Amino acid sequence: MQSLVYLIPLALALGGLGLWGFLWSLRSGQYDDLEGAGWRAILDDDEAPPPPPRRAG
Numbered sequence: 001m002q003s004l005v006y007l008i009p010l011a012l013a014l015g016g017l018g019l020w021g022f023l024w025s026l027r028s029g030q031y032d033d034l035e036g037a038g039w040r041a042i043l044d045d046d047e048a049p050p051p052p053p054r055r056a057g
Contacts, residue, residue: 025031
């Protein structure tokens, strides 16, 4: 029972820290575009680099 004196405040502090982190991420816009990253991974908009120039010789 003595350990509950330490574990309950520790659990509440960790829960509060997690809640604070979640609210911070909401306010900073981390969840604004949920599908964009998935589509950027699928679509290939990059052009192939041009071939290196040939040396005359």
